[in-house]
Amino acid sequence: MLRIVLFLIALAGPGAAQSEPGTLCSSGKWGNVQCIRPAHFAHDTCQAIAHFADVNALPPGFFARLIWQESRFDPNALSPANARGIAQFIDSTAQLRGLRDSLNPALALEHAGRYLGEMTRTYGNVGLAAVGYNGGERRAEGWITQAAGLMPETVDYVQIITGHSAETWRDAAPADPDFRLQGDMPFQQACVALARDRIMTRYPPPEPRFAPCGAQLAFGRTKQEATRAYTRRAGDCGFDRGGRALDLVFVRNRVSGRQGYYMARVAAQSSADANRVCQTARANGCSCAVYRN
Known part of the structure; x- marks a missing residue:
């Protein structure tokens, strides 16, 4: 009898996360399906970030920092520019990337990880991928070839997330950047603490900007x-x-x-x-x- 009970529990396991009302899941197109339950939002969000970072060869700390900067992990965030959800996709980009629902955090993280992974491979490093995520691919490519500049928002964005300037990532990318969230604390533990308590180690502030x-x-x-x-x-x-x-x-x-x-x-x-x-x-x-x- 015990074997039957254990078998039934194991059989129900994969769908257990989806049984809680309000649970939202990724598509499973790129890696395992990840579900985020309202009652376990911090744990599930951090687990999804780690999974999609791994699938797309991204440092999990980098991905977490970028998503934190975008939305503070708020799945319902709406910016003045109408960027939506935890990954802050604008509708045109979401449509271009095949993202059906920007307010589904699991689905949005799945697509954000995929997008960042593609740009990292194209541009050569995660710092330049961050430039593209905030400023758009066209502006990023123009800036990489020195045919165009960056908006001040993008300059600050890259510095805050990575601890290095956009110029550093373009001209002499760091070999071993440190994206840890809280010192030697394991990623999942540090990420959950961040999501629950909104605490994250800040990088040193950037040097003052020059006069015009x-x-x-x-x-x-x-x-x-x-x-x-x-x-x-x-x-x-x-x-x-x-x-x-x-x-x-x-x-x-x-x-x-x-x-x-x-x-x-x-x-x-x-x-x-x-x-x-x-x-x-x-x-x-x-x-x-x-x-x-």
Whole structure:
């Protein structure tokens, strides 16, 4: 009799998760079906994130951080731009990707993982996949080839999720990025704690952005060298930047394989503003040029 009971329990196992009212499941197109139960939302969501990350060769911490940034794991999230659900698909993208219901968190995670996996393989790393997920593939591809820029929202998005700038992912991607959610805590445990208590280790804040323009007086191969060169140049000609910030802007060498330089530029809010700084510098005998940062 006991064997029969155990057999019936095992037989019912695969469908047990779906028996709770309100349970929503993935399609099973790419990997095992994942179901998210309302009463076990945190556990099931994190299990689905880990599963779809594995199926699509994504670091689970990266996938969790991206979904957290998108929606704070809210399956009913709606953005001002009408992006919907836990993975924040807009209707046109959902239709293009074959996602029938953006408000089904299991289905949305299944499609988001697939989409990110495809972009990771196409662009070469997860950081650039994040660029594409937020900014769109066309803008990402234009930016990768340096034919277009990124929106400030995308710049911040990539930094927050990965701890590295979009430029770093494009120009010199980190070999072993750390996407852990809570130190050495196992992923499932850390993810469930995040979903329940809304706690996540923050990456260090990005460095302050540069002013829109700059009056360039010196440069160097390192930040320290550029700062020393500026101090020496300004001292020689008696130039005082009057409390303005000194931006150290890295510029890649036009010759492939050669080291770039840090440009020492006095911060300015416009080209005209930078030109006024340069006029003062030139009047004191300093060479100076105006650049956009």
